[in-house]
Amino acid sequence: MSDPAAGVWGELEPLLAQVVRPVQYVGGEVNAVQKPWESARVRLALMYPDTYAVGQPNQGLAILYEILNEPEWLLAERTFTVWPDLAALMRAHGVPQFTWESHRPVRDFDVLGVSFGTELGYTNLLETLDLAGIPLWQRDRVGEPLVVGGGHAMFNPEPVAPFLDAVVLGDGEEAALELARRVRDWKAAGSPGGRDELLLRLSQGGLAYIPSFYDVSYREDGQIASIRPNREGVPSSVGKHTLSDLDRWPYPKRPVVPIAETVHERYSVEIFRGCTRGCRFCQAGMITRPVRERSLVAIQQMVAGGLAATGLDEVGLLSLSSADHSQIRELATALVGQYQGSQISLSLPSTRVDAFNLTLAEQLSRSGRRTGLTFAPEGGSQRLRAVINKMVTEDDLLRTVTTAFESGWRSVKLYFMCGLPTETDADMVAIAELAGKVIEVGRQVSGRRDVGCTISIGGFVPKPHTSFQWASQASAETVDHRLQVLKEAVMADRRHGRAINLRWASGKPGVVEGLLSRGDRRLAPVIERVWRGGGVFDGWREHFSYERWESACAAELEPLGLDIGWYTTRERQREEVLPWSHLEAGLDPDWLWQDWQDALVAAEVEDCRWAGCNDCGVCPLFGLDIQLAKEAS
Amino acid sequence: MRRQPEQQPPPVLRLLLRYAKRGRLRFASHRDFARVLERALRRAGIPMAYSSGFSPHPRISYLNSAPTGMASEAEWLELGLAAEVAPDEVADRLNAALPEDFRVLEAVVGRRPEFTTSTWLLDVGQVPGLADAVSELLAADSAVVRREAKDRDVEVRPAIVKMEVLGDGKLEMTLRIGSPLVRPDDVAQALARRLPALNLQPISYTRVSQNLD
Incomplete structure (x- = not known):
């Protein structure tokens, strides 16, 4: 440690002997960057609000960590939510939230940047702020670090808006650097006008959304009346940031190599960003448009460099639908050729259902270990798949699994959602029937009885900036009922039922996720109450308590005439001012509404990469276009 | 139809390594150390021998690892190599690739001893x-x-x-x-x-x- 006197390592170390997995807190990993504290003019603490095991592999955090440590005047360290055993000891011994590199108090930094992948991390934000000694409510802060939110969940930050100083929407690479520059210049000028002027500077040109600069007013029926800036010189709406050339940002180049075990142990390269398949439930696909591909050369350089810098033995070719890269065949051939005979394995997460993908999976598995096959039809019936615009036919699926079973696979996993708009019990029965057919073709082509099919069910949660943002979310009771229908249908299939393995989660965490996804600022006191009642790690089954959320909602929302159902199961109308209506993902609201109406009549829409522009509005708004590697080379 | 796993050749050379875990890395478990070591071997370009099977593993065996939380100047492992490399060179290259608080102290040609x-x-x-x-x-x-x-x-x-x-x-x-x-x-x-x-x-x-x- 560069300056142990300023850090809390001395106080922390004796506590580590008393907690589970202490190694997660020690830092000192290969590729961790520890700069001399005094050398930097701006210091940022970057946080993923979950354990080290979950947060460290986060791609966004890894990218920003490298980019923000490159300029000599800038320093970035990491911090994560500490597990409750250590949190209790830290409180008892007065040890504050620290960073993993220098073990300095988070409070000593200029900025605490938090990446929200999911709304279920909100209570962990409060836990960390409290351990750091930073007031929870933005209005109570004076000299403490700026608390800045980013990540997909921040496309509707309103439920946590009162806890945040600033929010950056979209791609963080350029925006985070620009934010740091503005903090630097403000500090260099002698911090004129205090925190308020710094926030004003960050708001200029739409760099960041400053929640405290906007007032929200409500109608008598509880709906939002208006969201307006409360001062001069602040934009009435704030848009997302979009990188235009991924090849110019080849990060992470040398990610931290964890010592503790983490959820992903691979070097990941984002082969493209954005997706235009148009799945109506998919927030990631809607908010990251347009498609921007990385070139083959850039990908190959990143893979070679990343493996050399980390010593990892698995490469993940990341994106929202990796097989859609316009040069995926060339890429797979090149990488397989390069790593043949080595112990390096390649994986392609998020593949769609078709035979081409299977060939690809076969090809990739040859250079290493063979992984499981997972396909995501998402909806059980053809009608429901048209509603969600997941253009996969039953024939496609059966043809693909036929090839899979012919190639030696013994089981496949199918992923579906439950609680989708227009869904009925019949759609659940259709899932069971589809799984039965999969088993049937598996037995036929393999000539064996021991083929299997795992059905994995996730509860659907309507998300902001998607075609389903107006939809009624299915209640926990409805979801649980539908799962029961599915279970019974599987059990009733005497020929195949035993070969079908059903996995599902209860509908209740989805209700809380839905509440927070489409919620507004009136939920901040609910989140605070849940946290004060002991709520942390809501994404972890052993910590999640629906009752805690239910009673906090009753206490905070009832006086306002609202309840959980108002936020979740209530269908919204076109005229309603949505809590995120002042935040732009670039999608034309009229286009989005039309897509919702199309969904209700099961009308499909094609992918604009090969079927022409659908006028979703993103490209003209940001002066961008689809960028395909095939066309560039 | 089912693929047979590729057979891996036996190690060309077996080395016995003594290493230390010190300071904050005493909190590493032996599984943590194993992950760190395998990656350091790859970064250092040391030719590891692998086991045969569908999921080949580096041929490394650990002897009586110290419990998590306890430091050690006397951890031992046997490392199978796929090519001849001088033991001292293995130690030097590994030390350049390992985190500071893991140190290789000794490397000799040999098989695992039965410490009592x-x-x-x-x-x-x-x-x-x-x-x-x-x-x-x-x-x-x-x-x-x-x-x-x-x-x-x-x-x-x-x-x-x-x-x-x-x-x-x-x-x-x-x-x-x-x-x-x-x-x-x-x-x-x-x-x-x-x-x-x-x-x-x-x-x-x-x-x-x-x-x-």
Whole structure:
């Protein structure tokens, strides 16, 4: 440690002997960057609000960590939510939230940047702020670090808006650097006008959304009346940031190599960003448009460099639908050729259902270990798949699994959602029937009885900036009922039922996720109450308590005439001012509404990469276009 | 139809490595160390031999790893190589690739020895009556302690080969490697039963050697 006197390592170390997995807190990993504290003019603490095991592999955090440590005047360290055993000891011994590199108090930094992948991390934000000694409510802060939110969940930050100083929407690479520059210049000028002027500077040109600069007013029926800036010189709406050339940002180049075990142990390269398949439930696909591909050369350089810098033995070719890269065949051939005979394995997460993908999976598995096959039809019936615009036919699926079973696979996993708009019990029965057919073709082509099919069910949660943002979310009771229908249908299939393995989660965490996804600022006191009642790690089954959320909602929302159902199961109308209506993902609201109406009549829409522009509005708004590697080379 | 796994050739060379885990990395478990080592070997470009099978693993075997939270200057492993590399070069290249608190101290050609005892140094601080408690425990025929985490009783006395107060708050003990394995913190607990002033919490443990008798 560069300056142990300023850090809390001395106080922390004796506590580590008393907690589970202490190694997660020690830092000192290969590729961790520890700069001399005094050398930097701006210091940022970057946080993923979950354990080290979950947060460290986060791609966004890894990218920003490298980019923000490159300029000599800038320093970035990491911090994560500490597990409750250590949190209790830290409180008892007065040890504050620290960073993993220098073990300095988070409070000593200029900025605490938090990446929200999911709304279920909100209570962990409060836990960390409290351990750091930073007031929870933005209005109570004076000299403490700026608390800045980013990540997909921040496309509707309103439920946590009162806890945040600033929010950056979209791609963080350029925006985070620009934010740091503005903090630097403000500090260099002698911090004129205090925190308020710094926030004003960050708001200029739409760099960041400053929640405290906007007032929200409500109608008598509880709906939002208006969201307006409360001062001069602040934009009435704030848009997302979009990188235009991924090849110019080849990060992470040398990610931290964890010592503790983490959820992903691979070097990941984002082969493209954005997706235009148009799945109506998919927030990631809607908010990251347009498609921007990385070139083959850039990908190959990143893979070679990343493996050399980390010593990892698995490469993940990341994106929202990796097989859609316009040069995926060339890429797979090149990488397989390069790593043949080595112990390096390649994986392609998020593949769609078709035979081409299977060939690809076969090809990739040859250079290493063979992984499981997972396909995501998402909806059980053809009608429901048209509603969600997941253009996969039953024939496609059966043809693909036929090839899979012919190639030696013994089981496949199918992923579906439950609680989708227009869904009925019949759609659940259709899932069971589809799984039965999969088993049937598996037995036929393999000539064996021991083929299997795992059905994995996730509860659907309507998300902001998607075609389903107006939809009624299915209640926990409805979801649980539908799962029961599915279970019974599987059990009733005497020929195949035993070969079908059903996995599902209860509908209740989805209700809380839905509440927070489409919620507004009136939920901040609910989140605070849940946290004060002991709520942390809501994404972890052993910590999640629906009752805690239910009673906090009753206490905070009832006086306002609202309840959980108002936020979740209530269908919204076109005229309603949505809590995120002042935040732009670039999608034309009229286009989005039309897509919702199309969904209700099961009308499909094609992918604009090969079927022409659908006028979703993103490209003209940001002066961008689809960028395909095939066309560039 | 089903693919057969590729057969891997046996190692060309087997090295015996002694390494240290120190400072904050004493909190690493031996599985953590194994992950770190495999990646360091790859970064260092050392040709590892792999096992055969659908999921080939590097041919590395660990001997009596020290418990998580305890430091060591005497951890040992056997490493199979797919090509000839000078042992000293392996040590140097690994040390350049490993985190600072993991150090390779020794590398020789050879197979894994069957160590029978392990010597530990405990920093217990200045505790009046420590020497008497040590003599008392050595004179006893039996000493049973409780492992709360495992909800199990452990008889420690037969495993104690030697135990000595070195002054300066240091205590050295040599323990037989057997089954069930008696750990130095079990022995410290047995001492604390005779000497309530002995505070177990701040004791630091370092393995100094593993011995062949």
